[in-house]
Amino acid sequence: MNELYHIFAGIIIVGIIYFRYKWPSVKGKLGEKSVGFYLSFLNDDKYKVLNDLIYRNGDRSTQIDHVVVSTRGIFVIETKNYKGCIYGSEHKDYWTHTLGRHRYSLYNPIIQNENHVRFLMRKFPYIWERQQCIHSIVVFLNAEKLKLSGDCGCVVRLKNLNYYITSFSRDVLSQEECSKIVAMLRNEQWADPNAERKHLKNVKAAVNEYERKVSHGICPRCGGELIKRKGKYGTFLGCSNYPNCKYTH
Numbered sequence: 001m002n003e004l005y006h007i008f009a010g011i012i013i014v015g016i017i018y019f020r021y022k023w024p025s026v027k028g029k030l031g032e033k034s035v036g037f038y039l040s041f042l043n044d045d046k047y048k049v050l051n052d053l054i055y056r057n058g059d060r061s062t063q064i065d066h067v068v069v070s071t072r073g074i075f076v077i078e079t080k081n082y083k084g085c086i087y088g089s090e091h092k093d094y095w096t097h098t099l100g101r102h103r104y105s106l107y108n109p110i111i112q113n114e115n116h117v118r119f120l121m122r123k124f125p126y127i128w129e130r131q132q133c134i135h136s137i138v139v140f141l142n143a144e145k146l147k148l149s150g151d152c153g154c155v156v157r158l159k160n161l162n163y164y165i166t167s168f169s170r171d172v173l174s175q176e177e178c179s180k181i182v183a184m185l186r187n188e189q190w191a192d193p194n195a196e197r198k199h200l201k202n203v204k205a206a207v208n209e210y211e212r213k214v215s216h217g218i219c220p221r222c223g224g225e226l227i228k229r230k231g232k233y234g235t236f237l238g239c240s241n242y243p244n245c246k247y248t249h
């Protein structure tokens with residue numbers, strides 16, 4: 001009986017550890033699901049919603065939470081499910097997320113989603129030719145406070161998402177163009193059953209490469225040299241190619 005009790009307790013402990021380890025990705029998935037649900041209220045005839053897309057291009061890959069295609073444009077959406085407060089700025093590579101007394105940093109989601117857009121354009125020349133029709137959107141689900149500086153107009157809360165999308169009221173694409181783009185985005189997803197795992201491996205490699213460059217004094221955006229500069233809040237590393245490159249660390 002005692003042995004059974006130990007096995008049972010062991011299973012519970014392993015379960016808790018596994019759940020804690022998996023919680024960030026579970027939370028991310030739940031966030032994506034609620035945004036997908038919210039988007040489903042858009043007029044189905046006018047707006048085609050595609051959720052959780054993974055694409056591969058050479059040895060690179062990208063995962064896009066949602067794309068909405070309509071004659072009013074192509075909306076590429078990145079979902080962020082964070083409680084607490086978010087502080088950020090348009091050009092800063094990292095934003096701050098505070099929860100109680102804890103502070104975390106998160107990669108600037110505007111830049112992250114712009115990278116998704118660039119990836120789509122590189123993969124699909126047809127979309128590249130229509131890049132003026134693309135709108136990048138970052139949606140925050142649970143943040144209590146969003147304190148952003150610079151041009152962060154593409155960052156919206158969930159309750160304003162559909163309103164923001166439908167605020168673009170001018171037709172910029174024909175029905176045929178929309179159908180072609182939807183078919184392309186549906187059919188050319190990375191078909192590998194392990195696509196998500198492989199994609200995460202690619203992301204880790206990219207993060208390591210980013211950190212390696214910064215630690216060697218190389219600008220991760222343009223390859224320029226990182227030099228010490230003095231600012232309002234103390235010294236920081238800035239790119240030697242400023243103002244063409246606004247990278248700071």
Ligand SMILES: [Zn+2]
Nearest residue numbers: 219222239245
């Ligand atoms: Zn640079």
